[in-house]
Amino acid sequence: MLKPLSEKQQNPAIMPSIFSLELSDLENWLSEIKEPKFRGAQIYNWLYEKRVTSFEEMTNLPKGLRDKLEETFHVHPMKEVARQESSDGTIKFLFELQDGYSIETVLMRHEYGNSVCVTTQVGCRLGCTFCASTLGGLKRNLLAGEIVAQVLQVQRALDATEERVSSIVIMGIGEPFDNYDGLIKFLKVVNHDKGLNIGARHITVSTSGIVPYIYKFADEGMQINFAVSLHAPNTEIRSRLMPVNRMYPMEELMESIRYYTKKTGRRISFEYGLFGGVNDQVEHAEELAKLIKNVKCHVNLIPVNYVPERDYVRTPKNQIFKFLETLKKRGVNATLRREQGHDIDAACGQLRAKERQEETR
Numbered sequence: 001m002l003k004p005l006s007e008k009q010q011n012p013a014i015m016p017s018i019f020s021l022e023l024s025d026l027e028n029w030l031s032e033i034k035e036p037k038f039r040g041a042q043i044y045n046w047l048y049e050k051r052v053t054s055f056e057e058m059t060n061l062p063k064g065l066r067d068k069l070e071e072t073f074h075v076h077p078m079k080e081v082a083r084q085e086s087s088d089g090t091i092k093f094l095f096e097l098q099d100g101y102s103i104e105t106v107l108m109r110h111e112y113g114n115s116v117c118v119t120t121q122v123g124c125r126l127g128c129t130f131c132a133s134t135l136g137g138l139k140r141n142l143l144a145g146e147i148v149a150q151v152l153q154v155q156r157a158l159d160a161t162e163e164r165v166s167s168i169v170i171m172g173i174g175e176p177f178d179n180y181d182g183l184i185k186f187l188k189v190v191n192h193d194k195g196l197n198i199g200a201r202h203i204t205v206s207t208s209g210i211v212p213y214i215y216k217f218a219d220e221g222m223q224i225n226f227a228v229s230l231h232a233p234n235t236e237i238r239s240r241l242m243p244v245n246r247m248y249p250m251e252e253l254m255e256s257i258r259y260y261t262k263k264t265g266r267r268i269s270f271e272y273g274l275f276g277g278v279n280d281q282v283e284h285a286e287e288l289a290k291l292i293k294n295v296k297c298h299v300n301l302i303p304v305n306y307v308p309e310r311d312y313v314r315t316p317k318n319q320i321f322k323f324l325e326t327l328k329k330r331g332v333n334a335t336l337r338r339e340q341g342h343d344i345d346a347a348c349g350q351l352r353a354k355e356r357q358e359e360t361r
């Protein structure tokens, strides 16, 4: 099992976020302070429909309740420190948190709508050898409300053009299953019809493969899309790329995935990064096809994205197509991921958490 997080990583010394609360949590809190339950729906309406940024603006609440909320919860939007726009319309936001750390969130524009890629941790402790997000280690988990706030901030940016966030991918900085409770709360809030009301089928969570949580997630009974970063056709190569595989070897991972597909009846996605000369040969594609033969799945191929501190090289185009064709010929449902936000370092594995103090030094 992964070592438990330190107290500070789990419970940062910051004010609780109002956005961490499900409607039922809010109603419980209201009943504790002897306020009527219906105030919960009113507050939710201000937060998620009207998207106000202070309790002061919640004018149909009594002053006493507004003061109590102000004393207890953080409601202010994260400070937007920078915004970079790609030639393909992708926007990368750098947000500053209450305690000075900053995180990245990405808005991607597709024909079918606007998708937000959210971050779940400040940094990451998994140490995948190709990824930028893990370079500085893990500082702390995000509060559920800090994950919700990313979607809200992007929605506010879209409000100007009357557009809507239509889907969410939990593929930013961090390992979502290393912040499991925060993740589940986040999912419940954004999915709630009085919250952001984003349908479960429009939300995708991706994990590096923390096996015990795959079982737990399967048992949650949510209709969320589920992706696993596989990246290798066998356990030896996977251990070289992803240290997490030494803790949860491929065999155990595949077993948990079989449990997931059986329990939920849902198909899963495998992310497979092509790392030049490491896992991108035809024989690897053949081995991969064999490995996932009986799994209800889809494979997403991702050509490696450039990370200056890492020395992986891109697979040549013709080799990528050979790999894809080999999978298809063997009956695997596979596609090449469309790449976005390259020119602003917003693609898979390029996001970083930043300590503001370091940045200004």
Ligand code: SAH
Binding pocket: 128, 130, 131, 132, 170, 171, 172, 174, 175, 176, 206, 207, 208, 209, 228, 229, 271, 273, 302, 303, 304, 305, 306, 307, 348, 349, 350
């Ligand atoms: N920790 C989760 C969520 C991150 S999702 C997970 O591992 O699934 C980001 C995806 O981008 C993961 O599949 C990750 O393995 C992949 N990735 C990381 N660095 C990359 C790089 N340099 N090039 C391509 N994909 C990369």
